[in-house]
Amino acid sequence: MTQDDLLTRAQAWLAEDPDQETREELAALLDRNATDELAARFAGTLQFGTAGLRGEIGAGPMRMNRSVVIRAAAGLAAYLKAKGQEGGLVVVGYDARYKSADFARDTAAVMTGAGLRAALLPRPLPTPVLAYAIRHLGAVAGVEVTASHNPPRDNGYKVYLGDGSQIVPPADAEIAAEIDAIRSLNDVPRPEAGWETLGDEVLEAYLARTDAVLTPGSPRTARTVYTAMHGVGKDVLTAAFARAGFPPPALVAAQAEPDPAFPTVAFPNPEEPGAMDLAFEAARAVDPDIVIANDPDADRCAVAVPDAAVEGGWRMLRGDEVGALLAAHLVHKGATGVFAESIVSSSLLGRIAEAAGVGYEETLTGFKWIARVDGLRYGYEEALGYCVDPEGVRDKDGITAALLVAELASVLKEQDRTLLDLLDDLAVAHGLHATDQLSVRVEDLSIIANAMTALRERPPVSLAGLTVVSAEDLTKGTESLPPTDGLRYHLEGDYKARVIVRPSGTEPKLKCYLEVVVPVADARELVPARAKGAELLAAIKRDLSAAAGL
Numbered sequence: 222m223t224q225d226d227l228l229t230r231a232q233a234w235l236a237e238d239p240d241q242e243t244r245e246e247l248a249a250l251l252d253r254n255a256t257d258e259l260a261a262r263f264a265g266t267l268q269f270g271t272a273g274l275r276g277e278i279g280a281g282p283m284r285m286n287r288s289v290v291i292r293a294a295a296g297l298a299a300y301l302k303a304k305g306q307e308g309g310l311v312v313v314g315y316d317a318r319y320k321s322a323d324f325a326r327d328t329a330a331v332m333t334g335a336g337l338r339a340a341l342l343p344r345p346l347p348t349p350v351l352a353y354a355i356r357h358l359g360a361v362a363g364v365e366v367t368a369s370h371n372p373p374r375d376n377g378y379k380v381y382l383g384d385g386s387q388i389v390p391p392a393d394a395e396i397a398a399e400i401d402a403i404r405s406l407n408d409v410p411r412p413e414a415g416w417e418t419l420g421d422e423v424l425e426a427y428l429a430r431t432d433a434v435l436t437p438g439s440p441r442t443a444r445t446v447y448t449a450m451h452g453v454g455k456d457v458l459t460a461a462f463a464r465a466g467f468p469p470p471a472l473v474a475a476q477a478e479p480d481p482a483f484p485t486v487a488f489p490n491p492e493e494p495g496a497m498d499l500a501f502e503a504a505r506a507v508d509p510d511i512v513i514a515n516d517p518d519a520d521r522c523a524v525a526v527p528d529a530a531v532e533g534g535w536r537m538l539r540g541d542e543v544g545a546l547l548a549a550h551l552v553h554k555g556a557t558g559v560f561a562e563s564i565v566s567s568s569l570l571g572r573i574a575e576a577a578g579v580g581y582e583e584t585l586t587g588f589k590w591i592a593r594v595d596g597l598r599y600g601y602e603e604a605l606g607y608c609v610d611p612e613g614v615r616d617k618d619g620i621t622a623a624l625l626v627a628e629l630a631s632v633l634k635e636q637d638r639t640l641l642d643l644l645d646d647l648a649v650a651h652g653l654h655a656t657d658q659l660s661v662r663v664e665d666l667s668i669i670a671n672a673m674t675a676l677r678e679r680p681p682v683s684l685a686g687l688t689v690v691s692a693e694d695l696t697k698g699t700e701s702l703p704p705t706d707g708l709r710y711h712l713e714g715d716y717k718a719r720v721i722v723r724p725s726g727t728e729p730k731l732k733c734y735l736e737v738v739v740p741v742a743d744a745r746e747l748v749p750a751r752a753k754g755a756e757l758l759a760a761i762k763r764d765l766s767a768a769a770g771l
Contacts (some may be wrong), residue, residue: 222263224256230263231281237406238280240287240323247280251553263489269293269397271389271589272726274512275368275377278319285320285368285376286407286684287327294328294364295409297399298335298394301362303399304495307336309361309383310417314351314519316453317365317479318376321345324366327411334410337361340417345453345479346424347519348379349618353427354419356385356615370450370490370516370611371728373483384617387589390703411443430613431461434621435628436554441466443630444509447623448473448500450489451480452517458620471507473500483517490516491523491537491605501525501535509629511640515619519603524626526640538640539574541567541656543626544601545647547609547642549587550629551599552577558598561591564702564709565601565721565734569654575651585705586723588617603734605658645747652738653747655754659733659762661771669724669731672769676708681768684720687758695723716740716757720765731771 222232231251238244250259262281268276274293276285301309303719311332315325324339332339340358342351348365355363361383367379368535380388380396388396403409435441445462447470449455454475462470475485476499483489486496491514504512504525510524512535516599524543528536538546548570559580562570574581579598584590591600591608592615600608606617609625633639648654664668678691695707707723716738725732737757739750 222260227263229255231259234263234281234288237317238286238288239291239406243280243286243288250304251585253658269296269393270726271393271587273377273379273388275371275727277374278376285378287323288616290324290330290366290378291327291409291411292400292403294331295335295403296396297362297364297380298332298337299399299402300337301337306361306642307495308338310338310340310358312340312342312351312352312354312358312360312363313364314348314363315345316348316365317481318343318366318368318378318517319373320482321366324376324378325364328364328366329416330411330413331409333415334412338417340419340586342423343419343421345656347453347457347620347629349520349614349620350424350427350457352381352385352614352616352618354423355381355383355446356613357423357426359383359420365518367518369518369520369727370488370489373509374434377727381616382736384615386592389589389593389722390714404768405685421726427455427613428460428464430610431621431624432464433613434610434625435465439628439731440635440747441628442634443511443627444507445470445627446473446500446504446509446512447471447511448476448497448505449478449480449482450486450491450496450512450514450517451476452489452515452519453479454515454519454619457519458515458623459768461620461624462627465624467631470513471503471509473503475499487530491521495740497523497525497537501533504535505533510634511626513623513626515623516605519619520617521765522607522622522626523605524640528641539604540601540603541569541654542644543605544603544607545569545573545654546598546629546643547601547607547622547625548573549647551609552579552633558599559594559596561600563591563602564707565723565732566601567654567736568719569651570601570737573647574649580685583701585702587726592616603658648741648747648750649744653741653754655737655739655751655758657735657758657762659735659765661731663729665730666729669729672731673706673708673722673724675770676768679768680708681710681764684710684718684764684768685757687714687716687718687757687761716753718757718761719769720761722765722769728760731769733762733765735765
């Protein structure tokens with residue numbers, strides 16, 4: 222793009238921008254002739270994919286702003302009408318991030334102007350409430366304005382269809398084509414009114430449904446410290462716990478209320494180093510049975526447990542550990558149907574399902590795939606996502622998952638046992654499944670592309686001294702999986718191991734998922750087995766980094 226083309230494009234965008242804040246931002250860039258910054262914002266457009274849209278807030282087509290959202294909403298509306306959904310209902314939810322309420326109102330206005338019916342949730346609420354509302358209200362689609370656990374400067378736009386699950390191909394490409402067909406915002410009708418703002422009835426129906434995940438009469442004694450991570454989870458989670466009869470969670474006060482600046486954390490993600498420090502501090506003060514954290518839109522659930530063996534006395538459980546615990550609990554409760562997980566999650570779920578005689582299925586990464594498994598009863602992903610009531614919410618749900626964790630902790634407490642004791646039982650029964658992740662956050666996306674190219678052109682022949690017996694390029698698909706950008710290695714030796722490498726779909730990260738299975742004959746072997754698992758994972762991490770040029 223020549224400089225003249227760049228300036229022409231920026232001035233045309235400025236003329237249409239409906240938001241005074243981003244207009245002033247763009248005008249200032251033009252006044253300063255900030256060519257490099259303008260080029261970054263006008264180098265293309267944010268790509269609408271199976272995660273919808275996600276990016277940094279700011280002016281221009283490569284940022285999240287009202288102009289981009291209006292185009293996305295108009296593309297979605299055109300797609301729905303092309304599918305014969307004229308007049309159908311679209312439900313719109315939003316979190317408490319910067320601009321979320323504006324983006325939600327713009328979406329409702331565009332849907333109304335396009336001849337669809339629109340209903341806004343009454344205030345910032347957890348994403349699972351929106352996913353529930355789609356099915357509950359018989360909507361043809363839903364939109365959640367959220368960037369989940371991304372940094373404060375980001376926002377996003379997540380699209381669901383009428384089955385209540387997120388879009389998958391080819392719907393994403395068809396919606397993207399409709400977005401690309403919009404020439405001018407002036408062509409998009411945006412009435413000032415005409416949509417409905419819902420009351421609390423949908424939230425009450427969701428809360429009534431949360432009771433369904435618990436066994437009537439089960440113990441409800443576990444004491445909890447809870448952090449909402451500056452997001453929208455607090456009111457809904459505490460209401461769900463109160464309805465169920467659990468003790469009121471002790472709140473991490475500094476993180477309890479929504480705050481789009483996320484002032485106490487570098488990244489508002491329970492998995493990130495330091496994010497749980499305030500929760501652990503609160504736990505040391507009140508001595509609960511468990512710590513529970515939601516991410517900012519409360520679709521993920523993190524769990525921590527007392528552990529005298531770690532510094533500070535509290536340990537975050539890995540998503541794979543919580544995934545296995547919930548599966549074991551559901552099996553104990555007599556759950557039937559299919560247990561599903563994505564390929565990056567621990568193979569332990571398959572062993573639990575096989576031993577219990579329930580169905581098992583592996584999918585591509587993301588709940589958009591897990592939620593579509595026929596006969597799904599339970600689904601989880603290692604990134605702290607759990608679907609424990611698929612008939613109510615066909616997506617991950619950090620509220621109902623928290624209830625089920627609290628029920629399990631209560632059942633074990635009555636037996637004078639803990640979540641760690643149950644993890645030990647699972648390791649003895651099925652082998653110690655040790656998992657870890659090598660996650661590299663980048664500023665320059667070419668680092669990710671170069672790493673993937675290096676691994677494709679020169680796949681490792683061994684990692685941590687274990688022979689790589691199969692190296693799959695998942696872009697070609699497999700018998701059971703559609704194509705995706707990823708690599709999968711299986712390793713053999715005294716210990717079975719598996720490695721999956723893929724670019725993140727929502728953040729500028731390269732993610733490598735590692736698993737080692739160490740045989741365990743009895744409980745006395747658990748300590749050396751854990752040490753061996755940790756040693757092998759560290760060695761695989763080191764060797765994989767070298768092979769990828771990281």
